[in-house]
Amino acid sequence: MMLVLDRSGSMSSSSIASLKNGAHKFIDIIDESSDGQLDGVIANGSRVGIVSFATSATMDLGLTTDAIALKTAINFISAGGATNHEHAFQLAQGALSGSQPTNEKVMIMFTDGVTTTGGDPNNDAEAARAAGTEIFAIGLGSVSVTALNNWASDPDSDHVFITPSATDLDNIFQGIGAIIVTPAATNIQISGTVNSTFTVSNVSSTKGIAAQAGNIITWNIDSLGSEVATLTYTITHAGSQDGSFQVNDLITYSDDQGQLVTFDNPTVNISNCTIPASIDIKPHSDPNSYGSKSQGSIPVALIGSIDFDVTQVDDSTVLFGDAENSGTPPRKANLEDVNMDGILDKVYHFEFTETHLDPSDTTGYLSGIINGVNFLGSDSVNIR
Numbered sequence: 001m002m003l004v005l006d007r008s009g010s011m012s013s014s015s016i017a018s019l020k021n022g023a024h025k026f027i028d029i030i031d032e033s034s035d036g037q038l039d040g041v042i043a044n045g046s047r048v049g050i051v052s053f054a055t056s057a058t059m060d061l062g063l064t065t066d067a068i069a070l071k072t073a074i075n076f077i078s079a080g081g082a083t084n085h086e087h088a089f090q091l092a093q094g095a096l097s098g099s100q101p102t103n104e105k106v107m108i109m110f111t112d113g114v115t116t117t118g119g120d121p122n123n124d125a126e127a128a129r130a131a132g133t134e135i136f137a138i139g140l141g142s143v144s145v146t147a148l149n150n151w152a153s154d155p156d157s158d159h160v161f162i163t164p165s166a167t168d169l170d171n172i173f174q175g176i177g178a179i180i181v182t183p184a185a186t187n188i189q190i191s192g193t194v195n196s197t198f199t200v201s202n203v204s205s206t207k208g209i210a211a212q213a214g215n216i217i218t219w220n221i222d223s224l225g226s227e228v229a230t231l232t233y234t235i236t237h238a239g240s241q242d243g244s245f246q247v248n249d250l251i252t253y254s255d256d257q258g259q260l261v262t263f264d265n266p267t268v269n270i271s272n273c274t275i276p277a278s279i280d281i282k283p284h285s286d287p288n289s290y291g292s293k294s295q296g297s298i299p300v301a302l303i304g305s306i307d308f309d310v311t312q313v314d315d316s317t318v319l320f321g322d323a324e325n326s327g328t329p330p331r332k333a334n335l336e337d338v339n340m341d342g343i344l345d346k347v348y349h350f351e352f353t354e355t356h357l358d359p360s361d362t363t364g365y366l367s368g369i370i371n372g373v374n375f376l377g378s379d380s381v382n383i384r
Contacts, residue, residue: 001047001048001063001108002051002092003050004052004057005050005110006019006110007078011079016077022169022170022172023074027074029174030042040068047065047099048064048067048070049063050073055081055084056081056087057092058091060076082116083111084115084116085115085151086121086124092107093131106135109138109151111140111143112140114143125150129153135151135159136152137160137161138173140163145160186224186256189220189255190252192217193215194233195247195248196238198237199215199235199236200234202232203231205219207224209221210233217231235247241373242270243269244267244269244270246265246268248265275370277303279377279378280301280379281299281364282300287380292357297352298350302366303338304346313375315368316329317367317369322357323356323365325367325376327365330349331349333346334347348366357383358383359383362380362382
């Protein structure tokens with residue numbers, strides 16, 4: 001693979017800087033895609049070389065696997081001179097034709113102007129294509145689109161890129177890199193089962209198709225090269241127990257290449273869980289009125305249900321008052337079916353003066369622990 005880079009005098013300082021940045025990104029893509037690691041080494045038989053050109057062309061670095069040396073060579077390019085596309089094609093194709101016969105040959109021509117010196121480059125580009133070289137052409141500014149279309153391989157829509165601004169070169173070089181790179185994996189199928197302690201929502205992905213069925217998430221991707229694909233979803237704690245929970249019960253991965261892929265399984269620490277409880281202050285009374293000067297006790301019923309067995313409440317943890325999780329403990333408690341639904345409720349009696357309820361309060365709160373989990377219930381009050 002040869003990068004053929006225009007360093008003629010028309011390349012301003014900002015344009016040459018953008019060219020270097022884009023070329024660096026391209027080298028990184030090839031580096032990482034060759035073996036899955038961005039380690040400065042282009043692996044598995046791939047090699048990249050650099051030709052730069054102005055009045056004449058120069059072989060800045062022959063075909064190599066050294067990504068760091070390639071970046072260094074790019075850094076040394078400076079602008080000045082005319083534009084000789086013919087010599088650039090000849091020098092780049094000479095390097096490719098002398099390389100490994102079985103390797104695919106790719107040339108990426110970058111230029112910001114028309115030919116101003118040397119011969120007609122069309123014949124050289126045609127000869128390179130005839131020899132099996134795939135040519136991409138990047139044009140910056142007022143280039144001849146017709147010339148780039150003539151030089152590049154067909155179809156032009158996949159091989160010719162025109163940009164009015166050097167700031168777009170990063171994206172163009174990365175786009176070409178993604179086209180050139182053989183996918184690292186194809187027909188990727190990922191399935192994850194999220195811990196039943198959580199509910200799942202807002203599933204989305206940056207690539208492929210992600211779907212959700214309950215706590216099972218599936219993610220299918222046609223192919224991946226060196227780009228990053230991200231799956232995002234929201235988990236909400238739906239259980240009633242504190243503790244540390246792994247997010248996923250199971251994650252499976254498969255692709256057509258049979259690669260082994262593992263994923264981190266984060267742990268979420270849950271604390272201070274509180275489940276809602278139903279209470280009735282002064283059962284069978286509406287409104288729940290009580291005299292502010294009263295010296296007696298105020299009854300509060302904790303309503304039981306199929307999912308809330310009041311017999312499992314730790315009565316030593318129960319508090320009632322004018323604020324959440326505070327107040328006074330009960331003087332006594334008794335089981336009865338307050339709402340006549342066939343399920344036991346528990347009626348607690350509290351010393352009214354210790355609840356701190358006064359005429360400014362509109363809500364009373366009952367808290368405690370059931371089966372090791374905090375609960376909290378509230379009901380309206382009318383303190384006269």
